[in-house]
Amino acid sequence: MRTRDQNGNPSEKRDQNDQPISTYQSHALLVNTLIGVGILSFQRGLAEEVGFDSLWVILIGGGLVWIEVWFLTRMMEKFPRQTFVEVLCRLLGSKRIPWLGRVLSLPFLLLISVYWVVGIGSVSRTFGENVITAVLPRTPIEVTMLLMIATVAVVASNRIQTIARFNEFLLPILYLPIPLLLAALIQWGEWENILPLFQTGWKEIMRGAFTAFFSYSGFSVLFIYMAYYQQPFRAIRSHSTAIGFVTLSYWTVMISSLFVFGGYELPDLVWPTLALIKAAEIPGMFLERLESAILSIWVVVVFTTMVSLFAAWVDLVVSVLRLDEHWRKWVAWGTVPVLYLVASWPGNLDQVFTLNDWLGKFEMASVLLILLILWLLGWIRGNRGRNRTAGTKNKDGKNGGKSHAPTSS
Amino acid sequence: MRKSYTRKRERRKKEYLKDRSERKLDEKVGGLRVYTExxxxxxxxxxxxxxxxxxxxxxxxxxxxxxxxxxxxxxxxxxxxxxxxxxxxxxxxxxxxxxxxxxxxxxxxxxxxxxxxxxxxxxxxxxxxxxxxxxxxxxxxxxxxxxxxxGTKGWARRAVKSPRSENVVRGPREGLTETLRVNTSMIRRRLKDPDLRLKDFKKGKRTKTHITLMYIEGVADDAVVKEAKQRMKQIEIDGVLETGYIEEMIEDNTWSPFPQIQNTERPDTVVSHLLEGKVAILVDGTPHALIIPAIFSQFYYSAEDYYERYTIASFLRVLRLVSLFIALLLPTLYIAFISFHVEMIPSDLAITLAAGRATVPFPSIVEALVMEVSVEILREASVRLPGMIGPTIGIVGALVVGQAAVEAGLVSPLMVIVVGLTTISSYATPSYSAAISIRLLRFPFMIVSATLGLFGVVLALLLMLLHLIKLRSFGVPYLAPFTPLHLSDLKDTVLRMPWRWMKKRPVIYRPGDDRRQRKEMDGT
Known part of the structure; x- marks a missing residue:
């Protein structure tokens, strides 16, 4: 049974597995979704475009993403406890022809699901390539990819609330490699390596920022997840801190790799972050080389990204087809072969990186498009939406949220 | 959902009819009145x-x-x-x-x-x-x-003795006994609260075992009490000889390797849990009481944590956490390092290791499995052996056989260290039932590690995490207060904060009365 009834109000009979997503969980969810496979290699693409200036262009990328997430959050706030699937169906549909909304919203849903499905595939491919080059050279990439996808499917076939708690628990693991990065920075960093700055034109900078999008990609899952938030009206804060945190950690990685490798060497490294960790030497360590250890932490990081995208996709299918809760499992397992095909589609690593680049921009564009459509439709059919559900209008909803705030804080 | 709902209703109806027919039967046999003659x-x-x-x-x-x-x-x-x-x-x-x-x-x-x-x-x-x-x-x-x-009940009773399974250095030495009344009296003596409630059940068609549910009204969560009573009522069995019967029949997930209900032999532990707003179940004929609901971390708390000063207690808790990881993962990591990630071992150690392993004719997984299984056998044997012989067997097995195996070139010296550390670490867990589940989980992890290295181990850990996250004990999430995160409850988890800081009961159990200390006591 769905946790929401037809009008999008929380259903009365929710059992305890359906505790809505808390503010901290939403923060963890977004951080874990954004930081993914991108952190292993984003420096290379960026350095190719803007060279030394990637030091601050990465911040521009973060800023742009923050703006888009801000719009997204504000838009979804207007529809508490509803995913954008339900919102689109309602806004595009009509009372007389019930199926019209679903059919009309299909193109938009398809747009975003293409991103999710291809995204999971390419992430698993990128990580699989990394695993076979760094730690398991004799294992075929198909095995690592399939294992990863299958394990992700097991997790993603759960309720969104379970996935939020999964992310909540795993968030602290992200902090573990930070001391190593700093150690590398302190040991090998040279001031001369980051200079000269401000050598690139505006065009390149914009192109660089767009390249950075892939490392920030994945925020479109908020379209689904915000429906399960306990307090959608406080989401803007947790989302901002999440984006801020992600930007900061990318910036730390960027600075460390620039300081250590410099702008000329960086474009030649396939996995700059891994090279950085390799360079770090901590006295008294009882482990000699840390790639395997670090990669096993990154399994977690990449895993959470894939789970987020996958669960969003499963939820989308389940709500479009109006399936029962137990269908999640079958939707997830049914997608596994498709994901595997997508993952093995690029011919070589270079094509994988091109695909990733394209994916980042694609998500940015499709989210913008959907937001625009939602805004236009809300504007045109505003009256109707307000009649259907309480809190659709921004002002009403906001007040409702604020009145709840003191009791929970 | 709809379907399962109607199915449930039908089942309930059937049960009701069955109950009624049984009642009729009872009337026929048991309706006999006392004769005047x-x-x-x-x-x-x-x-x-x-x-x-x-x-x-x-x-x-x-x-x-x-x-x-x-x-x-x-x-x-x-x-x-x-x-x-x-x-x-x-x-x-x-x-x-x-x-x-x-x-x-x-x-x-x-x-x-x-x-x-x-x-x-x-x-x-x-x-x-x-x-x-x-x-x-x-x-x-x-x-x-x-x-x-x-009422002239009186039979040979075991005297109140110190509990066998949960020893403490500091703290009461009394353990529960096999007689229910003695046990309830030990608890009442520690908890002179008129709100202490005892609800009796008779379970077991033939054994007619006396079972008592204890909780503090107003402190325990009503929903948990209601749920516990409901689940107790549904038990239908011919005999209850130990709390294990009850535990298995009322726990949330029978297939999980993790215990979702704690059992204890210590009356003081029972009282401390009652004060946290939990429910205790005592069964006549066994010195083990059940405590519901249970969370994962509480299996790593010892009663002593609250009796010793908080610094020591916190240190011991961290130690136990470390030992948990060693007990679960050390052989796994050994296998992964030896067979996949040799580059992680420092070069000097790698050379010694290689020299030690040079004569070993098996791959590391076989070596580890053989050693682990033999240690498990030794352990089981020393538990079953009477009194004084047990420890002797342990020493003979661990030292003599281990040393001989190394000298014979069957296992590497490091493997013996790994196995020894693993075994000792799993003894550091205060709760036997939790330790046993970790012992069990070690084996699948070893196999995964031998096939896929660290990558596979991490995936397996993630799946285990998923299971733990989904697990619940009477409505309380098993991994609480870590997820869902309750910052105030973290004071009594990995570290044990001073009592003065813990003015409230843990919120994860949703206690009715949440204050342990009054505000006026702040200054003292």
């Missing part, structure tokens, strides 16, 4: 028990004109014979002059002659037989259509 009663009872040899029927005469025949019936060994002699038989036989009239006999016997505290008058023969079987003494008087069940 004394001999008929005695005959019925001895027939029902199949002329049991421990059945004692003592016929005597109440000295009142005209003399009245009477009899006491009890099971030898189940009653305190001294009480029966002195406070039942003696007054009835010698002080009958108090009886004023013939019609007064029964009333006087009941009111003033029999001198036991617990007494029940009944007309039902079945209830009387039930009382007889649980250690009461029955009194029949000829010509009366009622019988008396006198």
């Amino acid at each position: 004394l001999e008929k009663n005695l005959q019925f009872i001895s027939q029902l028990l199949g002329d049991a040899t421990d059945l004692v029927s003592r016929r005597f005469t109440i000295q009142y004109t005209p003399n009245r025949r009477a009899a006491v019936v009890y099971l030898d060994g189940m009653v305190e014979v001294a009480i029966v002699d002195e406070f039942v038989l003696h007054p009835l036989m010698t002080e009958a002059e108090n009886i004023r009239s013939k019609s007064d006999i029964w009333k006087t016997v009941r009111e003033s002659l029999v001198q036991t505290g617990e007494m029940e008058t009944t007309r039902e023969l079945k209830t009387m037989v039930d009382s007889l079987l649980s250690g009461d003494t029955l009194l029949f008087v000829d010509g009366c259509s009622e019988g008396l069940a006198l």
Whole structure:
């Protein structure tokens, strides 16, 4: 049974597995979704475009993403406890022809699901390539990819609330490699390596920022997840801190790799972050080389990204087809072969990186498009939406949220 | 959902009908009233028990004109014979002059002659037989259509001794015993609170085991109490010999390797959990009490954590956490490092390691499995062996066999260290049931590690995490307070903060009254 009834109000009979997503969980969810496979290699693409200036262009990328997430959050706030699937169906549909909304919203849903499905595939491919080059050279990439996808499917076939708690628990693991990065920075960093700055034109900078999008990609899952938030009206804060945190950690990685490798060497490294960790030497360590250890932490990081995208996709299918809760499992397992095909589609690593680049921009564009459509439709059919559900209008909803705030804080 | 709902309703309906038919059957057999003729009663009872040899029927005469025949019936060994002699038989036989009239006999016997505290008058023969079987003494008087069940329970009891399974250096040395009443008394003595509630159940069609549910009203979450009672009611079994029966029948997920209900032998632990707003279940005949709901981390707390100063307690808790990881993952990591990630081992150590492993004819997984399995066998053997021989076997097995195996070149010296550390670490877990589940999980992890290296181990850990996240114990998430995160409850998890900081009860158990300390006490 769905946790929401037809009008999008929380259903009365929710059992305890359906505790809505808390503010901290939403923060963890977004951080874990954004930081993914991108952190292993984003420096290379960026350095190719803007060279030394990637030091601050990465911040521009973060800023742009923050703006888009801000719009997204504000838009979804207007529809508490509803995913954008339900919102689109309602806004595009009509009372007389019930199926019209679903059919009309299909193109938009398809747009975003293409991103999710291809995204999971390419992430698993990128990580699989990394695993076979760094730690398991004799294992075929198909095995690592399939294992990863299958394990992700097991997790993603759960309720969104379970996935939020999964992310909540795993968030602290992200902090573990930070001391190593700093150690590398302190040991090998040279001031001369980051200079000269401000050598690139505006065009390149914009192109660089767009390249950075892939490392920030994945925020479109908020379209689904915000429906399960306990307090959608406080989401803007947790989302901002999440984006801020992600930007900061990318910036730390960027600075460390620039300081250590410099702008000329960086474009030649396939996995700059891994090279950085390799360079770090901590006295008294009882482990000699840390790639395997670090990669096993990154399994977690990449895993959470894939789970987020996958669960969003499963939820989308389940709500479009109006399936029962137990269908999640079958939707997830049914997608596994498709994901595997997508993952093995690029011919070589270079094509994988091109695909990733394209994916980042694609998500940015499709989210913008959907937001625009939602805004236009809300504007045109505003009256109707307000009649259907309480809190659709921004002002009403906001007040409702604020009145709840003191009791929970 | 719809379908399962109707199915549930149908099942309930069926159960109700079955219950009703059983009730009818009960009425047929058990509807028998106490006969007015004394001999008929005695005959019925001895027939029902199949002329049991421990059945004692003592016929005597109440000295009142005209003399009245009477009899006491009890099971030898189940009653305190001294009480029966002195406070039942003696007054009835010698002080009958108090009886004023013939019609007064029964009333006087009941009111003033029999001198036991617990007494029940009944007309039902079945209830009387039930009382007889649980250690009461029955009194029949000829010509009366009622019988008396006198509370004279008394049998050989084990003295209160220090608990075998949960030792502490500092703290009470009393452990629960096999007698339920003694156990409840030990708990009451520590918790003189009028709000302490005891709810009784009789489970087991044949054993008719006495089970008591204990909680503090107003502190325990009503929903948990209600759910516990509900689940207790649904138990349907012929015998309950240990709390394990109950545990398995009321736990949330029977297939999980993790215990979702804690058991303890210590009355002080029971009380401390009751004060946190939990529910305890005591079963007659076993010194282990159940505590619900349970979270993962509480299996790594020892009663002593709260008795020792908080710095020491916190340090010990961190140690236990480390030992948990060692017990679960050390052999796994050994296998992964040896077979996949040799580059992680420092070069000097790698050379020694290679030299140690040079004579070993097996891959590391076989080596590890053989050693782990033999250690498990040793452990099991030393648990079963009587008294003094147990530790000896452990030493012989671990030291002598291990050393010989290394010298024979069957296992590498590091493997012996790994196995030794793993075993010792799993002993550091205060709860035996939690330690045993970790012991069990070690083996799948080792196999995963041998096939996929660290990558596979991490994936397996993630799946285990998913299972833990989905697991619940009576509505409380198993990984609380870590997820869902409750910052205030983190004070009593990995570290044990000073009592002064823990003014509130843990919120994850949703206690009714959430304050442990009053605000006025802040300054002291």
